[in-house]
Amino acid sequence: MKVKQISIFLENKSGRLAQVTRVLGDNGINIRALAIADTTDFGILRLIVNDPDRAYRVLKEAGFTVSATDVIAVEVVDKPGGLAGVLAVLQEANLNIEYLYAFLQKASKAALVVFRVEQLDEAIAALQAKGIRILSGEEVYAL
């Protein structure tokens, strides 16, 4: 039920993001979703890709500071209040969200929201108890 996300440390210098995407492209790795958190000096690039293990390896070989983190990808009904329902579940279970980002699936009408929480297993249990669909890693990588 966990999805492996690749995070990369980037200095705020021009061309760094382009370099990451080039390394991935050259190695035939496809990006499914991407988000950047940035500060004055640096940014953290977060990626969901089709082959996280290989992505981790090639980025590391290219000299980037990389880490792999487990996140959860939740299917959210694409209608008003869809995300609110999911967040309410996490709030009720007293689970703090570190960050989240969303992307749309091509095939279905549902949006996917990626969550990073401290207590991953508890979050999965709480969401499943409310019948919210959580995608497996394989499902997400193959999107």
Added chain:
Amino acid sequence: MYWDRECETMSREQLEALQLERLKLTIERVYRNVPFYRQRFTEMGIKPSSIRSLEDLRRLPFTTKQDLRDNYPFGLFAVPMSDVVRVHASSGTTGKPTVVGYTQNDIDTWAELIARSLVCAGATKFDVVQNAYGYGLFTGGLGLHFGAERLGATVVPVSGGNTQRQLMLMQDFGTTILTCTPSYALYMAEEGQKMGLDFKKMPLKAGIFGAEPWSERMRRQLEEKLDLMALDIYGLSEIMGPGVAMECAEKQGMHIWEDHFIPEIIDPATGEVLPPREEGELVITTITKEAFPLIRYRTRDITRIDPEPCSCGRTHVRIKRITGRSDDMLIIRGVNVFPSQVESVLLEFGETEPHYLLVVDRKANLDQLEIWVEVAEHMFSDTVRKLEDLEHRLRERIESVLGISARVKLVEPNTIPRSEGKAKRVVDRRQI
């Protein structure tokens, strides 16, 4: 105008005879009272009686900062602690400072030498000395303070910082002499200008600026902006503090007070003594200090000696502006900083050898230190909060070790240039 005409203008023959007599006494004192020196001398087959001329000085071993650290805190003191009336300390590379001590006589000598130095700048008992050197373990504040009192001047012991108040006091008290680091003086000048102060209408006449390297360019700026005569003062806590050497109004280098200190210039690589006028590392032997005498102390400061008689009439030789260091020490806002101090902090935070760079800049006349740290994988977190927390903790720890604030900048791995052999740890962009 002299403070102590007899001492300041004695002939070279008299001065050298006095030096030899005092050197012999010092050698005897350290041989008798400091096991470190007795052992060193014995290893080299030297007895106090071996010292018969000033030339014999160069047969003695050097003392280094490491020797001071190895004997922390009081191991090199030559008198019982009951005779030590004050201690000062400079920052240390691994958190342990180098500690120096003074007997009442030492404090008196120091005050005398500062009074001499102040008179070099034209000071008299009618002057108001605003002392903006830091008070505390740092020797600048208290050193200048007691000397200005010895002269009989009115001392304003304001210490460093709080520029608005400095400028207010300067106007209200009619400050005539300003003592602080040259960069702080420039900062004050510019803050004063912003406030609309006209320094030309203020009674400031001289500034005694030291504790960090500066240049003729800065002298011109200071003299123009503050409308005073800017003079250089030299000292280091290990030897005494400020007032080891002082520039006179001729502005041709700093008279080193040779009746208390014997200067030598050596090749920092070989330790060989260089002839006058050649540039090298300044080595100083104290010849009157009681509590903390030092034999051939390697200051690491690069300068040269000018033995030409000075038209001010003082016979003591002059050392030229300090042009650099023979080690990697930086002086930032008057504080001694070694890259190894930063390294020790980084080692506390991670298990591997860190790559880092100290980038020093001078903005608005104030030194800025930025420390670039490569983010190793074990330090990296995918949340901003944790990385900012890391930056914050590094900044606080570095500030507590260095004694000055620095900006910590996390950078990508392999972005700090590696050099072959000795790593380059410092980029000094200051245009002094």
